[in-house]
Amino acid sequence: MESKDAAVESLLVNRSYGGSGSPATGVVVLSTLVAVCGSYVYGSAVGFSSPAQCGMMDDLGLSLEEYSVFGSILTIGAMVGAVMSGKIADRLGRRGSMALSQVFCFLGWIAILYSEVSWLLDAGRLLIGYGIGVISYVVPVYIAEITPKNLRGAFTTVNQLMIAIGISVMWLVGIVIPWHTLAFIGAIPCLLQLLGLFFIPESPRWLAKKGRWKDCEYSLQQLRGKFSEISEEAAEIRDNIETHNQLSEARVFDIFQQQYAKSLIVGVGLMVFQQFGGVNAIAFYANSIFTSAGFSSSIGSIALVIVQIPCTILGVLLMDVSGRRPLLMMSAAGTCLGCLLLGTSFLLQDLQLYEGLSPFLALVGVLVFKGFYSLGMGGIPWVIMSEIFPMNIKSSAGSLVTVVNWFGSWVVSYSFNFLMVYSTEGTFFMFSSICCLTVLFVAKVVPETKGRTLEEIHASMNLLTVSTR
Template sequence: MDDAKGLEDGQTSSPLLLRENPDPGSSSSATAAVILSTLVAVSGSFVFGSAVGYSSPAQTGIMDELGLSLAEYSVFGSISTVGAMLGAVASGKITDFFGRRGTMGFSQIFCLIGWLAIALSQGAWSLDLGRLSLGCGVGLLSYVVPVYIAEITPKNLRGGFTAVNQLMICCGVSIMYVIGVFINWRILAALGTIPCLIQLLGIFFIPESPRWLAKNDRWLDCERALQRLRGKNANISEEATEIRDYTETLRELAKARLLDLFQLKYAHSLIVGVGLMVLQQFGGVNGIAYYASAIFVSAGFSSRIGTIAMVIVQVPMTMLGVLLMDKSGRKPLLMISAAGTCLGCFLAGLSFLLQDLQVGKDFSPILALVGVLVFTGSFSLGVGAIPWVIMSEIFPINVKGMAGSLVTVVNWLGSWIISYSFNFLMDWSSEGTFFIFSSVSGLTVLFVAKLVPETKGRTLEEIQASMNPFTATK
């Protein structure tokens, strides 16, 4: 690919924009290049899910073979979140410097080292280092994958394609849980390297993000990548011109610094991006996901049946969310999803309340199961995926790296707070914990209704210009 850094003075369009008999309709279709690029990108999402799902089935085997105490294993399980925060802090800078493809490859080096260190571990320190390295890779992937997919897909397909990120995370968690029941923890860790290798090899066969190329003055490369993604006969002139004009407008602004994110002109985007991540995590997802077995036991229900039921509900509901994303729109789907998580937590809290009151002892365990399943299904429908989709859409390219890092760090910090404090909250009051989560989900509905824009069917440049109107001025 030509590494030209710009067009000659006076050149208004490249030969790629002057093709005869262009097919304007194909620019909005799911071409083979877009599908392949998305599949390679979401291999990283599968790695993300595998890392999350590994610790539960591996716990007994690791503790027995290596003689770890519960406290030592708790460190192993939680240290990945610390690594993810470290990766998230650096994700924006790394992605802006190395590009979207380069960052995916860079992240997989950390993931491969992590999985191999775990598989070969003979003690707690090597387990923890491996888990930390895996967390760093996952922190990078959690930012770059949705951003890359959002930047390569046509506007009418962007929501569904970006939501595949959450679907693959869900699949990674579920598959690790299922096969982990039957195989040794070392083999399970070794299997975790397979999706890492798939992405590492796959990035050599997919194009770089046209918007990242434009930001770096590689206009001819930008147009070639866009043409490849939209199809060789597609008319890319309108989309390429919009990318060029918006990039040139942003270039007239002073180079953004971290403190610049907190200026009035970025306030709406920042409030929406950070707010959605805070509400997503403080709605209790990681407390419920990480400690589902303990929740079912506390409620008097079979942990095995309850956990399997969660897996059965999770995957199809995530798939439904992917299908609905570009049909119903982000905003209504997110509100319905948040309302469902509100109801699910309320039912689970009501179950524990009935137990404390010693009322409906035969009914309350079933109510707990229903509540957790309603929460899991509703979260999978929208709250899990849509905040990441919106995060990838709302920030202008000149601050996307820093803003994306901040939003991703907030998400992982919230994840750590909830996963760490959940058991303490349950000891304080089981019903109170779930009623708090239910209240946060109810607040999410109001937050979305009042502040979150509908991004369905709009280009990234249109979304960002409407949310950050002052970025067009010098």
């Protein structure tokens, strides 16, 4: 027990390697860009269903219920992928799991491209869902494990930026091209990532966990630069791995033990609030929301892109400046306002009041929601998820958190059309209330992880129980 105490204490008092922080080397930048090709595929899959809705329903004679199944079955596949993502990432490595996910995504896009019947559409969408379920876990984890602590937040948030770009490209291109061509465009980034994976190093922390210390140091040297001093960072990784090896690899139910309670509450809580705040209702069905509000879906989609990309970039730039918590609270408050404006718009429409104002208010509500969501709530939960779990529970806990995220996404994406029929304004007022609760949750529960190494975060969140085992 004393050796465990000493190891944990050394993590807490260890000096920061690289002074104020290490620079972003070309290998780190290239590795991040290759990894976030998967995030782009994720965004393309989410963004596809909105512009493709009218064309697919007309060409294939799909009912609203059938299209709701097609839109939401992506999340079923993603839940299956998420359940397996941690084990796959541990067994195949971060690069191997990204490669596997892109094979599934590519096959899914091809199935949609050549489909003429609804079951093949659903099968293709299910395959893509499985692939992005793995991607949604492994990409932020890989980026967090390869980047220096002073850059980790910004680089991990590039994951969300590429998701936003993938959604935006689908929305814009979908205005002018048919859904078959849109599916072909979705397949191209899958091949780009598969090719790029041959040119980037494996995560040094995964290599260390597997006991491949020479490979770990070689990978770390590649990432930090040929002439950089890596001994202190390598020693910190070794100490952390050895400490958690003494605790043994956690089984699925082990993650519910008291010592991991704080990490699990933070990770699961953020994903619940992210999804039930209504993001995928807007992402999957933006066109139908604009149409219901009496606003042009084409103009609305263009306006969404204009707002979404700059706000996501701003979030990337602010991530390691303002910290995670302030940006999260600001983002959640903004999404609350956006849903409130949307609910008010549809309430005015039902009451037949200010009929000229109602469509404009809906547009402003959607733009405010997406702008503030892109600023923080989109990316930061994934950043924190990649930071808070120690190596011995990362695969099981990460899979659980990702499953919760995709389950919430399925509930919202499947039920949204039916909720809109039941009470349009009530749906958005409900989302607004959940976004308000998110602000309170972040303020009371979520820790600040800015400027701390992964090893320092793990030690501080699990110190008490590790030292008493």
